[in-house]
Amino acid sequence: MTTALATHGDKLTCFTAALASALVARGETRWWRPLLAGGPTLSVSPAEDDLLLFEHDATPPLPALGLRVNGDDDWATAYHALEEQVAEHGSVVLLADIFHLPWQHGHQRWHAPHWLAVVETIEGWVIEDPLTMTTELGKQTGQRIPVLSAAELREWSVGLGPDNTVALLRERAMAGSAAIHTGKTFRWLESHPVAPLSPRADRLVGADALIALASRYQFASTPDDFTQLDDLWQALRQRELLLWASDLDADLLDAAGRDHWERAVTQWRKLPPLLMHARMRAAAGGTVQTAHIAETLLSLAEFEGKHLAFAHHPRTERE
Numbered sequence: 001m002t003t004a005l006a007t008h009g010d011k012l013t014c015f016t017a018a019l020a021s022a023l024v025a026r027g028e029t030r031w032w033r034p035l036l037a038g039g040p041t042l043s044v045s046p047a048e049d050d051l052l053l054f055e056h057d058a059t060p061p062l063p064a065l066g067l068r069v070n071g072d073d074d075w076a077t078a079y080h081a082l083e084e085q086v087a088e089h090g091s092v093v094l095l096a097d098i099f100h101l102p103w104q105h106g107h108q109r110w111h112a113p114h115w116l117a118v119v120e121t122i123e124g125w126v127i128e129d130p131l132t133m134t135t136e137l138g139k140q141t142g143q144r145i146p147v148l149s150a151a152e153l154r155e156w157s158v159g160l161g162p163d164n165t166v167a168l169l170r171e172r173a174m175a176g177s178a179a180i181h182t183g184k185t186f187r188w189l190e191s192h193p194v195a196p197l198s199p200r201a202d203r204l205v206g207a208d209a210l211i212a213l214a215s216r217y218q219f220a221s222t223p224d225d226f227t228q229l230d231d232l233w234q235a236l237r238q239r240e241l242l243l244w245a246s247d248l249d250a251d252l253l254d255a256a257g258r259d260h261w262e263r264a265v266t267q268w269r270k271l272p273p274l275l276m277h278a279r280m281r282a283a284a285g286g287t288v289q290t291a292h293i294a295e296t297l298l299s300l301a302e303f304e305g306k307h308l309a310f311a312h313h314p315r316t317e318r319e
Helices: 014-025 032-036 075-089 150-157 165-175 207-218 229-248 255-268 271-283 291-301
Strands: 043-046 052-055 067-072 091-097 113-121 124-129 133-135 138-140 143-146 186-191
Touching (some): 014 229, 032 229, 043 207, 052 229, 075 113, 207 291, 229 271, 255 291
């Protein structure tokens, strides 16, 4: 079974796809290990505008990988920083916006965070964007895009504006901090070794998080109530990645763990279609039936916090 990212974009999110691409560029052959360490997990905590901060990792992944967000409004400054990261590490991750990416279905149609890895190759810089997903306009497949000029890269590097709170919450969860240079025109990840961050004290984790979400969605009725559906899709993808990787990496899960997460993923896959249907009904002004959503979330709670990656072989994740 190949471990090439281009063939496994259906198990990644835009965040993990970019980080995995950067890890591969740095020579990490088992790129899934740092992305799965201590997981899968799901936690929620209160955020502004009656939203939730969803976290999908045992600890924030950027500091765990020795990375932080930097940003600037001046393209010359930003481009020089990108060059430095590529020269030192062979890649750099851009915090882009799908609105500005011409190979994406969302180009010039909607705004959404879309992280990209710029990777140095023999032919020059290329954008590695292996993510595969289904959008409102059909299936979006992974792409590998040559960077032909700095001017072209500038257009693709423009990030989210400061008002996209739902998307920025996802980036804050990755960084473990609100210090993500919100509002800067260009943002990227740079190396910055730090001690791992402690989890937020006010978050609900695992089963408690799923139970809280079940209560929240049981009374959902308006389009605004469904603005964070992608956060639950991210949770599904993280669990799908774990199952796929466990076929290649025997240290990830033992037999009991694999059986556990196979059953969990079967249940998780039922959730996104239910949520999408409910959101479309709400947007059309129809009656939204959320009892099945709440029941599914409650059924998922029983799987959380058990058979975590490397739990039966805890030293392996650092080897």
